[in-house]
Amino acid sequence: xxxxxxxxxxxxxxxxxxWYIFNTWLQRATNEPIRLTLYDNFFNQRQAIEEDVxxxxxxxxxxxxxxVRDKNFQPLVKPEGGHDEAILVVNVDxxxxxxxxxxxxxxxxxxxxxxxxxxxxxxxxxxxxxNNNVRFLPCMNYVLVAKQLIQGNANVGIFxxxxxxxxxxxxxxxxxxxxxxxxxIIHHSLMMGSKLQEKHDQIQRxxxxxxxxxxxxxxxxxxxxEQWLVVDxxxxxxxxxxxxxLVTGD
Amino acid sequence: MINDMxxxxxxxxxxxxxxxxxxxxxxKVFFSDREIPYPDGKLIVSRTDLDGIITHVNKSFVDMSGxxxxxxxxxxxxxxxxxxxxxxxxxxxxxxxxxSRKWQGFVKNLRKDGAYYWVKATVIPNIRKGKIVGYTSVxxxxxxxxxxxxxxxxxxxxx
Ligand SMILES: Cc1cc2nc3c(=O)[nH]c(=O)nc-3n(C[C@H](O)[C@H](O)[C@H](O)COP(=O)(O)O)c2cc1C
Numbered sequence: 001x002x003x004x005x006x007x008x009x010x011x012x013x014x015x016x017x018x019w020y021i022f023n024t025w026l027q028r029a030t031n032e033p034i035r036l037t038l039y040d041n042f043f044n045q046r047q048a049i050e051e052d053v054x055x056x057x058x059x060x061x062x063x064x065x066x067x068v069r070d071k072n073f074q075p076l077v078k079p080e081g082g083h084d085e086a087i088l089v090v091n092v093d094x095x096x097x098x099x100x101x102x103x104x105x106x107x108x109x110x111x112x113x114x115x116x117x118x119x120x121x122x123x124x125x126x127x128x129x130x131n132n133n134v135r136f137l138p139c140m141n142y143v144l145v146a147k148q149l150i151q152g153n154a155n156v157g158i159f160x161x162x163x164x165x166x167x168x169x170x171x172x173x174x175x176x177x178x179x180x181x182x183x184x185i186i187h188h189s190l191m192m193g194s195k196l197q198e199k200h201d202q203i204q205r206x207x208x209x210x211x212x213x214x215x216x217x218x219x220x221x222x223x224x225x226e227q228w229l230v231v232d233x234x235x236x237x238x239x240x241x242x243x244x245x246l247v248t249g250d
Numbered sequence: 251m252i253n254d255m256x257x258x259x260x261x262x263x264x265x266x267x268x269x270x271x272x273x274x275x276x277x278k279v280f281f282s283d284r285e286i287p288y289p290d291g292k293l294i295v296s297r298t299d300l301d302g303i304i305t306h307v308n309k310s311f312v313d314m315s316g317x318x319x320x321x322x323x324x325x326x327x328x329x330x331x332x333x334x335x336x337x338x339x340x341x342x343x344x345x346x347x348x349x350s351r352k353w354q355g356f357v358k359n360l361r362k363d364g365a366y367y368w369v370k371a372t373v374i375p376n377i378r379k380g381k382i383v384g385y386t387s388v389x390x391x392x393x394x395x396x397x398x399x400x401x402x403x404x405x406x407x408x409x
Contacts, residue, residue, distance in 0.1 A: 100394060123291060125370070126391040181291040185308070237378065238386075242295065245352070245372035245388040 002033035003055035003196060006048065008188060009041055010060060010113040010160070013141075018222035019058075025219045029206045030199065042112055055193045061186045062114035065240045073191040074200055075236040077207045077228035084186045085161040086119035088178040091149050099127030099179060102156060109137045109145040109154035115186060118246055120158030123179045131248060142167070150174045185242055189231050204230065252326055254278035259316075260364035267333040271326065272302070279333060284365040286314065294369060294389040297376070302327045302344075305384065316362035327387075332360040336407035347375045347385055356392055356400040368397045 005026075007019050023036040034056065039045035046063065048054055049071060059067055061084060067073035090096050106129060110117050121131065137154045139145045142163040148154040150171070156178065164177075190207070192200060210216035211227035220226060252271065257264070257280055264280045271277055294314055297306040304322050312319050315330060322329065331340075335358055346353035353373045358366050369389035375382040392400075 122293075122390050126288075126290075126393050128393045128395055179290045183291075183293050185293075185295070237376070238297075241374060241376050241386045242388055245374050245386065246390075 002035040004048075004053055005034050005036050005056040006045060006054050007036070007038060007058040008060040008063070009039055009045055010111070010116070011058070012162070012166075012224065015222070015224055018219075018224065021219050021222050025216070026206075030203055032196070032199070042114060052193075055195050056190070057192075058188055058190050060113070060115055060188060061239060061243055062118065064189065064191070064236065065243060067191055068236060068240060072194045074197070075231035075233065076190045076192055076200070076204045078187045078189045078231050079223070079225040080227045080229050082187055082225055083184050084115050084119070084188065085183060086116045086123065086181040087159045087161050087164050088120060088123050089146075089149060089157045089159055089164060089175050090155070090178050091152060092174050092176045094155070094176065096155070096178065099124055099129070102127045102129055104129065104133045106134050106155040107137050107153065108134045109139055109148040109157040111139055111141060111145060111158075111160075113160060115243075116160045117158055118243075118248075119181050119183065119186070121248065122246060123181060124156070143171075146171050146175060185239060187239070189236065190228070251275075252277055252329060255280045255362070255364070259362050262364075264364045269328070269331055269333060271328045271331065277328075277331075279331075279360060280364050281333060281360055281366065282364040286361065286365050286367045288367060288369060288389075288391040289314070290391065292391075295386070296322075296327070297384055297386045298327055299384050300382065302385070304329075314361070314367055315359070316365075321362075330359040330361075332358045332366055334358050334366075334404060334408060336404050338407055339404070343373055347373055347382075350375050350377065350382065356396055357389075358400075358404070368392050368400070370396065 005023055011019065020036055023034055027034045039048060096102055137148055139148060142159055145157040145159060146167060149157045207228045208230060210220055252275060254277055260280045260282060262282050262284065264282045267279050269277045269279055292310045294310045295308040296304055296311050299305055304325050304327055307319060307322050339355055343353045355371055357369050357371045359369060360366055370392040371387050371389045373385055373387045376384045376386055
């Protein structure tokens with residue numbers, strides 16, 4: 001039975017091949033059979049985690065609590081400089097200058113990225129908007145969030161900062177950033193399940209050493225960052241505590 | 251362990267009050283009418299040990315409080331206590347987290363320079379291996395309506 005590796009479904013589409021390259025590299029470097037299995041959406045991925053199918057995951061911070069606390073996953077590494085930040089965006093011609101100008105029952109264009117939506121909603125809360133008094137316009141990806149704003153179908157959109165910043169100038173010219181999140185603590189991490197537990201330190205060392213050789217550097221380049229940084233148990237617990245303070249509901 | 255505020259640090263006109271803190275410690279504070287708006291898009295984060303002594307602050311915390319990081323670490327969290335805050339709010343905070351639950355509330359904080367800032371705070375216990383080892387507080391920008399409601403509520407509780 002190979003180890004099943006999966007990647008949070010919010011990965012940048014242009015990095016898709018990068019994850020396959022990384023999988024092949026990791027398999028060789030660790031001498032472990034590893035198979036990359038991708039899921040279309042968070043719901044399906046969570047179901048696979050629930051059924052204990054997953055051994056290795058590049059996880060969304062939103063799922064970290066469940067992975068660590070319910071499924072005994074351990075953190076390995078995070079990408080350097082890879083913080084998740086959200087931005088609130090409006091149509092360039094919108095009258096809205098401040099979140100306080102947004103009215104109740106505003107239409108909010110969102111993707112299914114759980115951490116980005118959560119961070120965006122926290123920024124909207126400053127304008128008295130919350131899950132109970134907005135209408136969500138679900139979008140398959142950020143290009144469609146932009147499109148809905150440009151066409152005037154949504155009052156505000158929630159973007160992953162990186163996804164917004166990577167849009168063409170033609171698109172960005174038709175939009176305006178209302179609030180740019182600068183949280184700086186929330187990040188994706190590579191984590192492993194209990195099946196691989198005995199190899200934790202070895203795999204972590206291999207990953208941290210990746211940027212020290214040409215082959216490894218090339219693989220990292222295809223993922224869009226320069227090196228992995230260690231995530232120890234306490235850093236992960238701290239991030240989970242932080243996410244805990246941010247999730248709505250209670 | 252917690253010093254009085256110093257009038258030299260205060261910007262502009264100010265009033266004076268004496269707080270009675272936990273353990274009957276008194277602290278003289280100086281405060282002005284100047285409000286510093288909560289910075290958009292940021293979270294103010296701190297952690298404490300079991301006794302509410304600050305063990306960690308992030309950059310936004312340092313920037314907003316007006317203190318240096320070194321002046322904050324090792325101090326009781328009441329270093330930010332504003333005289334307009336009713337003590338029942340903090341009693342509720344401590345009762346809630348002692349019960350391993352999450353506390354949320356609106357807090358008016360006092361800066362080193364005597365100005366103040368409002369936050370929406372969430373405090374949770376840090377549970378490791380089933381035991382509470384400390385507390386984390388994360389603040390976000392509060393809405394103006396909630397701040398106005400809190401001003402009315404707290405003034406009725408501090409009279
Ligand atoms: C994690 C954490 C964060 C806190 N943050 C604040 C704060 O920002 N401002 C504040 O006045 N009190 C804060 N408190 C409450 C203080 O510990 C203290 O109870 C309060 O200032 C009232 O002082 P007293 O308990 O000495 O009467 C916090 C407590 C905890 C556990």
